[in-house]
Amino acid sequence: QKEVEQDPGPLSVPEGAIVSLNCTYSNSAFQYFMWYRQYSRKGPELLMYTYSSGNKEDGRFTAQVDKSSKYISLFIRDSQPSDSATYLCAILRIQGAQKLVFGQGTRLTINP
Amino acid sequence: DAGITQSPRHKVTETGTPVTLRCHQTENHRYMYWYRQDPGHGLRLIHYSYGVKDTDKGEVSDGYSVSRSKTEDFLLTLESATSSQTSVYFCAISEPEGAGVLTGELFFGEGSRLTVL
Numbered sequence: 001q002k003e004v005e006q007d008p009g010p011l012s013v014p015e016g017a018i019v020s021l022n023c024t025y026s027n028s029a030f031q032y033f034m035w036y037r038q039y040s041r042k043g044p045e046l047l048m049y050t051y052s053s054g055n056k057e058d059g060r061f062t063a064q065v066d067k068s069s070k071y072i073s074l075f076i077r078d079s080q081p082s083d084s085a086t087y088l089c090a091i092l093r094i095q096g097a098q099k100l101v102f103g104q105g106t107r108l109t110i111n112p
Numbered sequence: 113d114a115g116i117t118q119s120p121r122h123k124v125t126e127t128g129t130p131v132t133l134r135c136h137q138t139e140n141h142r143y144m145y146w147y148r149q150d151p152g153h154g155l156r157l158i159h160y161s162y163g164v165k166d167t168d169k170g171e172v173s174d175g176y177s178v179s180r181s182k183t184e185d186f187l188l189t190l191e192s193a194t195s196s197q198t199s200v201y202f203c204a205i206s207e208p209e210g211a212g213v214l215t216g217e218l219f220f221g222e223g224s225r226l227t228v229l
Binding site: 006008034041042043044045046049088099100102103104105 | 116147151152153154155156157160170202204217218220221222223
């Protein structure tokens, strides 16, 4: 069983739709939760970051963490074609050396 | 953009040949990482370094070696390339937690696309 599971999609939605991206994880030692965005043929870039259960908003993006269910989500409101990218959840494991464990990534396309 | 340069950006090689990928940073970050990215697997850690000459294995280290003789350079070597090592390789850097530093934030290079025939 992978430590972090993410539906790889692909996911295709019309412009303006609300997008929900999700990951589950198995290790309670995970403490920091992140979403990276990766445009085609580019390296990933940090999009959102949280270390507690609950919601965190940044513009049209909301990151949600439920530690009791080991479930994290990223919501995109009023989606734009420029949001088309692969979104990777990433969870930091702090047991000795810090290690970031990535989900498989979900490829998202926003259609004009 | 973080000052991370990967070279070469594209390489085609044959099975059994040695290959070295280079990552160069200008940020003076302590940690450097090599990941590979494959469809269905996401990013998987190959090796990482927490200082000059200090390296450790990641989850998919078999068939790979690394070296870090200077803070700014981290080399990934495939001693004898195999077709299963066809992938996109990403270098990343980070700083340990500290004042003004976001724990766990990695800065990635543009990737090196390797094809082993």
